[in-house]
Amino acid sequence: MYTKTLNLSLILALIVVVLGAYTRLADAGLGCPDWPGCYGQLLVPDVVSGEYERPLDTAKAWKEMVHRYAASTLGLSIIVIFLFAAFRKTERAQSIKLPAFLLLLVGFQGALGMWTVTEQVHPGIVTTHLLGGFSTTVLVFWLLLNQRTSMQLNQHVLKRHKIMLVSVIALLVFQIFLGGWTSTNYAALSCGEYFPTCLDQMWPDDMDFKNAYFWGPLGIDYEFGVLENQTRSAIQMVHRIGALVVTAAIIALTFSFKNYTILKNNLFLILILLAAQVALGVINVVMSLPMFAAVMHNAVALGLLLSLISLAHKIFKNPMTAQ
Numbered sequence: 096m097y098t099k100t101l102n103l104s105l106i107l108a109l110i111v112v113v114l115g116a117y118t119r120l121a122d123a124g125l126g127c128p129d130w131p132g133c134y135g136q137l138l139v140p141d142v143v144s145g146e147y148e149r150p151l152d153t154a155k156a157w158k159e160m161v162h163r164y165a166a167s168t169l170g171l172s173i174i175v176i177f178l179f180a181a182f183r184k185t186e187r188a189q190s191i192k193l194p195a196f197l198l199l200l201v202g203f204q205g206a207l208g209m210w211t212v213t214e215q216v217h218p219g220i221v222t223t224h225l226l227g228g229f230s231t232t233v234l235v236f237w238l239l240l241n242q243r244t245s246m247q248l249n250q251h252v253l254k255r256h257k258i259m260l261v262s263v264i265a266l267l268v269f270q271i272f273l274g275g276w277t278s279t280n281y282a283a284l285s286c287g288e289y290f291p292t293c294l295d296q297m298w299p300d301d302m303d304f305k306n307a308y309f310w311g312p313l314g315i316d317y318e319f320g321v322l323e324n325q326t327r328s329a330i331q332m333v334h335r336i337g338a339l340v341v342t343a344a345i346i347a348l349t350f351s352f353k354n355y356t357i358l359k360n361n362l363f364l365i366l367i368l369l370a371a372q373v374a375l376g377v378i379n380v381v382m383s384l385p386m387f388a389a390v391m392h393n394a395v396a397l398g399l400l401l402s403l404i405s406l407a408h409k410i411f412k413n414p415m416t417a418q
Contacts (some may be wrong), residue, residue, distance in 0.1 A: 096179065096184070096243045097176070097179040097184055097185045097186060097189075097242070098186055098239070100172055100175050100176055100179065101176060101235060101239040101242065101404055102170040102239065102270065102379070103163075103172055103240055104169060104173060104176060104235045105167040105232070105235045105236055105239055107165060107398075108166055108169055108228070108231055109394075109397070110165050110233040110237050111165045111166050111169050111228060111231075112228045112229065112232060112393065112394070112397055113355075113390060113393065113394050114158075114161060114162040114165055115162055115166075115224070115225065115228055115346045116393035116394070117158065117162075117390050118158050118162045119157055119221065119225075119278060119385070120278070120384070120386060120390060121155065121158055121386070122155070122318065122319070122411070123154075123155035123156075123158035123159050123308045124159065124211060124212070124216045124217060124318070124320055125149065125155075125159075125212065125215060126152060126154075126155030126156040126157070126158055126159035126160075127139070127156050127159045127160060127214065128147055128148070128212065129147075130208070130213065131163065131209070131211045133156050133159070133160050134147055134151065138160070139151075139156040139160055140152060141153075143326075144271070152281075152328060162294045163208070163373055165204075166204070168209065169201070169231075170202075170205065171237065171388055173194075173197055173198055173201045173231075173235070174198065175276045176194050176197065176235075176238070177194045177197070177198045178193075178195075180193075180194040180195075180368065181194070183323070185242065185244055186382065187241060187242050188218065189238065189241060189242070192389070193234065193237070193238060195239065195383070196234070197231065197234045197235065197238070197418045200227060200230060200234065200254060201231060202232055202233060204224065204228065206366065207220060207223055207224040207227055208224060211224055212346045214309050214313050214317075215315065215316045215317055215318060216279070216313065216316075216317045216318055217317050218276060218279040218280050218310065218311045218317060221275070221279040222272060222275040222276050222279050225271075225275040225278075225279075225348075226268075226271065226272060226275065227398055229268075229271060229400060229407060231414040232397060232401070233401065233404055234398065235248075235281050236401055236404060236405075237404065237408060240405065240412070241408075241412070247356075248355075248357055248409070249357060249415045250355055250357065251411050252355065254280060256351055256352060256416065257410060257411070258349060259347075259348055259351060260312070260403070260406065260407055260410065261340065261407070262404050263341075263344045263348045263403065264400070264404070264407065266340065266341050266344050266397075267341055267345075267400055267403065268336075269359060270337045270338060270340075270341045270396075271396055271400065273330075273333060273334045273337045274329060274334055274392075274393075275332050276308070276334075277331055277334045278324055279317075280320050280328035280330055281319055281320035281327065282297065282322070282325060282326075282328070282330040282331045282334075283331065283379060283380075283384050283389075284383060285324055285327035285328040285330070285331045285378075285418060286331050286332070286380065286385055287381075288327055288379045288380060288381050288383055289370050289380070291335070291378055293328055293331065293335075298332075299324045299328060302325055302326075302328050302329040302332060303323065303325040303326040303329050304324050304329045304333075305380075306322065307322075307326050308330075308331040309332065317323070326400075335352075336362055337372070342369060342373060345365060346367075346369075349362045349365060349366055351409050355356040358406065358410075361402065361405060362406075364402050365399065365402045365403060365406070368395055368398050369392070369399060369400055371395050372392065372395045372396060375388050375391055375392040376392060379392055
């Protein structure tokens with residue numbers, strides 16, 4: 096039951112991340128102006144009273160509430176995971192520390208979900224909420240990998256290659272932050288439909304990097320963004336540079352690991368996901384952020400992270416390579 100619950104939780108976590116991206120990209124983050132209900136109801140109401148300033152948009156409200164229902168279900172499943180680990184009802188030995196941290200993380204995620212609404216989609220809070228969703232999925236995935244029989248590696252992985260793998264994962268996490276910051280500041284289309292240029296220039300002179308990563312004040316409405324386009328274009332260009340760095344780093348990683356034949360399937364999957372992610376990024380720019388491509392850009396970023404985490408688990412949790 097523990098493994099089944101982990102499998103269910105992983106599926107739910109993936110759904111929650113995708114729904115979160117869809118809700119954000121559909122501008123439905125404030126579809127319900129209160130929390131945890133929607134206009135004071137557990138279901139989206141047909142009509143609302145005059146105490147709410149924001150008019151009811153039923154379509155956006157349902158997008159937001161479906162996301163909340165899925166997130167709440169995930170939270171319940173993670174409570175079950177913690178209880179299984181606490182009472183040692185697991186197939187393979189599992190320390191209580193990671194499930195306990197996962198439970199705390201999900202609680203913090205709930206608070207971030209509330210603050211996303213009460214602080215009117217503040218970019219810093221929404222980006223942190225995004226990273227929390229990715230972190231939750233990674234932890235559930237790691238717990239699931241712990242319950243599986245690991246394939247014994249017949250080669251010793253060099254220390255420098257382990258460090259390289261950890262560094263690439265860190266770079267990808269930072270790039271995911273940059274992507275979240277780009278999205279939450281509505282900067283994805285700030286360079287127009289131009290690629291690789293920005294506003295038909297290789298490097299626009301008026302880009303404002305000074306205010307690009309400023310944590311704005313609380314208590315104001317951030318829906319549709321508050322930054323000038325010069326600042327948004329700077330955010331977009333940093334995200335593009337980050338994508339270039341991460342792409343080069345992952346290619347270098349796969350080249351360095353080419354002699355570990357038992358890892359070739361992992362490396363092949365990583366390269367496929369990388370190619371898909373780059374293609375989706377370009378499509379989002381030149382086609383003005385089509386919804387399917389934009390949501391998939393988030394989903395594939397998570398898939399790429401999980402593929403690297405799977406590789407790390409295979410290396411660091413294997414008896415032959417653990418030393």
